[in-house]
Amino acid sequence: MIHRSVAVVSAVLLVVVALTAGCTIDHDADRSGSGAGPIAEVTLTPADDAENVNPTAPVSVAISDGTIDQVALTNAAGKQVRGELAPDKRGFTITEPLGYDATYTWSGTAVGTDGKPIPIDGSFHTLAPKSTVPATLNIGDNQEVGIAAPIILQFKSAVTNKAAVEKALTITTDPPTEGAWAWFPDDNGSRLHWRPKNYWTPGTGVHVSARLYGLDLGGGNYGDSDLTTDFRIGRSQIVRANAPSHRMQVVRDGRTVFDFAVSYGEGNEPRNVTRSGIHVVTEKYEDFMMSNPPYYTNVRERWAVRISNNGEFIHANPESLSAQGSANVTNGCINLSPGDAQAYFPTARYGDPVEVTGTSIPLSAADGHLYDWTIDWNTWKTMSALQGAPSAVVSATPLPPQPAGAR
Numbered sequence: 001m002i003h004r005s006v007a008v009v010s011a012v013l014l015v016v017v018a019l020t021a022g023c024t025i026d027h028d029a030d031r032s033g034s035g036a037g038p039i040a041e042v043t044l045t046p047a048d049d050a051e052n053v054n055p056t057a058p059v060s061v062a063i064s065d066g067t068i069d070q071v072a073l074t075n076a077a078g079k080q081v082r083g084e085l086a087p088d089k090r091g092f093t094i095t096e097p098l099g100y101d102a103t104y105t106w107s108g109t110a111v112g113t114d115g116k117p118i119p120i121d122g123s124f125h126t127l128a129p130k131s132t133v134p135a136t137l138n139i140g141d142n143q144e145v146g147i148a149a150p151i152i153l154q155f156k157s158a159v160t161n162k163a164a165v166e167k168a169l170t171i172t173t174d175p176p177t178e179g180a181w182a183w184f185p186d187d188n189g190s191r192l193h194w195r196p197k198n199y200w201t202p203g204t205g206v207h208v209s210a211r212l213y214g215l216d217l218g219g220g221n222y223g224d225s226d227l228t229t230d231f232r233i234g235r236s237q238i239v240r241a242n243a244p245s246h247r248m249q250v251v252r253d254g255r256t257v258f259d260f261a262v263s264y265g266e267g268n269e270p271r272n273v274t275r276s277g278i279h280v281v282t283e284k285y286e287d288f289m290m291s292n293p294p295y296y297t298n299v300r301e302r303w304a305v306r307i308s309n310n311g312e313f314i315h316a317n318p319e320s321l322s323a324q325g326s327a328n329v330t331n332g333c334i335n336l337s338p339g340d341a342q343a344y345f346p347t348a349r350y351g352d353p354v355e356v357t358g359t360s361i362p363l364s365a366a367d368g369h370l371y372d373w374t375i376d377w378n379t380w381k382t383m384s385a386l387q388g389a390p391s392a393v394v395s396a397t398p399l400p401p402q403p404a405g406a407r
Helices: 002-032 162-167 338-347 377-382
Strands: 041-045 050-053 060-064 066-074 083-085 091-094 103-112 117-119 122-126 131-133 135-137 151-155 169-174 179-184 191-196 205-210 216-218 221-223 227-233 237-242 247-252 255-261 277-280 283-292 296-306 313-316 334-336 353-357
Touching: 041 117, 060 066, 060 103, 066 083, 066 091, 135 205, 135 227, 151 205, 162 169, 162 191, 162 216, 169 179, 179 377, 247 338, 255 338, 283 313, 296 338, 313 338, 334 338
Parallel strands: 050 122, 131 221, 237 353, 313 334
Antiparallel strands: 041 060, 060 091, 066 103, 083 091, 103 117, 103 122, 135 151, 151 191, 169 205, 179 191, 205 227, 216 221, 237 247, 247 255, 277 353, 283 296, 296 313
């Protein structure tokens, strides 16, 4: 009996020891990752199933305790979005903007430090604007313009989030140039102008960047696309036009190159008075059909250089030849002889200032959309939506527009 009891006790102790040893092995295995789930973790930005994601927001995958084996983000059509894998393979970042109102899906695999694979999967949806609003810049790439040229950003519809727009704009100049944005009354959409405090320095290089894509313009409207332009300020050419003198000088780089006998608008009624103030050359035509009812309709004029949107041109007019240099008899334009007009015409370019003095009515907003230089600098700065904050950010390294990519 005694021997049997000892044997039974011994057997029980052996079982207990064996059970204890088994728990210890399992615990050690859990700590090493063997026999448990993978230890790598995947973090998606934006989170899985996110909605109303801005298409320019950061999009990435990050892996903790592991590395990326393969990864892709695709749109609904199956096109992969461009991205960049981190050198340590622990992150992948999308490098192009996405599309509006679109679903994007992650796929791929990460491998934990325990050697176990873990899927990279998930999806999100970008915001759907009420509408997207196109915009245009008035000066094209590689264009050379005059020293009074404003930069005009014209939207196709109204913008209410004006401060956000200004913050998305960058003007870079070489040499540095003081200037500011100003919002003007809507003209088939919102518009804002940038001009320097004083005339541009000849030879200035200018880069404009408008980061509008993905920008909330207000009212459910978003920017349609980014815009950039690189242009240059050319020579200084100023037209000095003093009406009482009946003459007009063209001053290039400080030297008078032309001194023409001209005739200005007569003052028999306000509509015919040539406006005083700094006009800006906007366009020119070798032949242009002009009308000013009831005085004339569809009259062909030669060598016509437009200086405002109220119908003022510098152009040839043989019919006023006898008055040129002695009397002002026109209906508001500056008339030259055909020969003088033809000589001036090729020298005129967009942005040249035309300084008219000595008439009874100043140039104003009533005369069209380009009256920038009639506004004093302090008033101009109040027309910014940023309320005194810098309205043009100078960047040492201008950024290119964001590509369409896999939208």
